[in-house]
Amino acid sequence: MNIISLFRRFRLFRKHFITFLPYLSFKKVLNIFLNEYEMKLGKSILKSYPPFIKIDPSPICNLRCPDCKQSNPEFKKKFNEKMTLTLDNLKKVIEPISSQLLGVSLSLNGDPFTNKHISELISYLHKKKISVNFPTNFSVEFSDDEINSIISSGLDTLYISLDGTNEDSYKKYRVGGNFELVKNNVIRFQGIKRKLKTKRPNLIWKFVVFEHNRDEVELVKELYKDWHFDSYRIDLSFTSEFVRNKQKEQGKKTSEKKKKCFWLWNTFMVLWDGTVYPCCNWNFETEIFHLGNAFENNITDIWNSQPYRTLRQGFSKKYYASNLQNFCKECMGLN
Numbered sequence: 001m002n003i004i005s006l007f008r009r010f011r012l013f014r015k016h017f018i019t020f021l022p023y024l025s026f027k028k029v030l031n032i033f034l035n036e037y038e039m040k041l042g043k044s045i046l047k048s049y050p051p052f053i054k055i056d057p058s059p060i061c062n063l064r065c066p067d068c069k070q071s072n073p074e075f076k077k078k079f080n081e082k083m084t085l086t087l088d089n090l091k092k093v094i095e096p097i098s099s100q101l102l103g104v105s106l107s108l109n110g111d112p113f114t115n116k117h118i119s120e121l122i123s124y125l126h127k128k129k130i131s132v133n134f135p136t137n138f139s140v141e142f143s144d145d146e147i148n149s150i151i152s153s154g155l156d157t158l159y160i161s162l163d164g165t166n167e168d169s170y171k172k173y174r175v176g177g178n179f180e181l182v183k184n185n186v187i188r189f190q191g192i193k194r195k196l197k198t199k200r201p202n203l204i205w206k207f208v209v210f211e212h213n214r215d216e217v218e219l220v221k222e223l224y225k226d227w228h229f230d231s232y233r234i235d236l237s238f239t240s241e242f243v244r245n246k247q248k249e250q251g252k253k254t255s256e257k258k259k260k261c262f263w264l265w266n267t268f269m270v271l272w273d274g275t276v277y278p279c280c281n282w283n284f285e286t287e288i289f290h291l292g293n294a295f296e297n298n299i300t301d302i303w304n305s306q307p308y309r310t311l312r313q314g315f316s317k318k319y320y321a322s323n324l325q326n327f328c329k330e331c332m333g334l335n
Contacts, residue, residue: 019156019202020102023131031100039265042316044309046265049100049300054280055093055270056108057085057115063137064175067237069109071175084115085272087124093270093294094128103131108269108280113140119149126154133157135206138185139177147192155201159233160186163208165219172212183227190228205232258320261328264312268303270294276302278311281331 028051035048059079061070069075094101104125106112112134115121125132138160142150160182164170167179186203193199205227207213207220217234224232263279270276274295292302302308314324324332 019131019133023102023129025099025129027099028102032102035266039260039262042260042312044312045304049097049303050265050267051100051102052104052267053093053101053270054105054108054267055085055090056110056272057106057112057118057121058110059083059108059272060110060114061137062111062114062139063177065173066175067173079110081114083272084117085121087117087120089274089295090121090124092274093299094125094130096298096300098128098130101128101130103133105134106132107134108271110272111137111140113138119146119153122150122153122155131156133159133201135159135161137161137174137177138182139174140185141181142185142188144188144192147189148196151189151192151196151198151201157200157202157204158189159204159206160229161206161208163210164213165216165223169213169216173208173210186228199230202230203228205229206235207232208235208237210237258315258317260312260315264308264315278308279331281327 031048032051035046035051038046038048060076060081060083061068064071094104106118106121112118113136122132132154133156136158138158161174162170162179162182163173164179170177170179170182189201189203205220205224207217209217220232220234261279263281268276268278268291269280274293276291276294276299278291291307292305294302311325311328314320314328316323
């Protein structure tokens with residue numbers, strides 16, 4: 001199997017493949033092959049490390065999108081501006097696995113730009129030869145200096161959530177967002193990119209399809225260049241009946257063929273406070289399978305800890321359905 005066909009087998013790698021290319025090294029390629037091999041064998045203790053991870057730089061968001069936890073006032077009350085990822089803590093996560101790590105998405109619960117030190121975090125990752133991308137609502141007041149700093153940090157890709165081709169359509173989901181501010185930020189970033197003579201970060205229009213904006217998809221394809229985006233991406237809302245049915249169908253196929261869960265072998269999530277979770281479908285309110293804290297313990301130890309091994313062992317062919325944890329069963333539609 002060659003490296004291109006291997007990358008195509010991974011959903012996350014397929015999405016970010018072009019971005020990853022400049023960051024490939026012999027050691028990282030070996031780790032990818034080993035990672036795939038260990039997943040196929042169903043190893044619970046791994047010698048490979050995740051090639052791609054998600055780290056939350058901030059749990060805070062300035063919007064209140066209906067299908068997000070941020071729409072709940074009680075959820076927002078839990079957080080304040082001091083609760084952000086610091087450079088020292090980021091280093092604690094990255095240093096042990098930096099030579100194997102291809103990419104980091106600085107995102108999970110909040111909007112990354114609510115962390116005032118985001119450029120510093122990106123610069124560190126870029127210097128470690130690690131690709132960096134993240135989504136943002138981009139409804140943020142930037143100074144020219146801040147834009148210069150973000151672009152100069154080495155950021156590879158920004159996925160800009162703009163779910164409407166007009167203000168009325170946009171505000172139906174992005175509650176609290178400023179349609180014209182988002183569009184103007186794209187223009188300003190592209191202008192400063194030209195001054196700095198760089199093509200990065202790539203500014204991708206991320207358009208999430210809902211019932212109210214589904215007739216605008218073709219407009220996105222027509223408008224993205226005129227609106228100064230580098231490209232566009234069309235996503236279906238995870239709350240749509242079509243997506244839910246597809247997830248159930250995929251989960252059923254996965255369980256019938258006794259396939260392994262991609263997340264448990266290939267990646268992990270780290271919250272702003274260092275808490276480690278196995279996937280983005282995890283219930284953040286429960287401690288049933290607390291995997292550890294990456295600021296207090298070496299992430300390589302957490303990666304092969306007993307809780308992680310137990311999760312992976314749930315996908316062994318012999319005891320596949322009976323040994324799966326409940327949240328895994330729910331994700332796969334087995335409950």
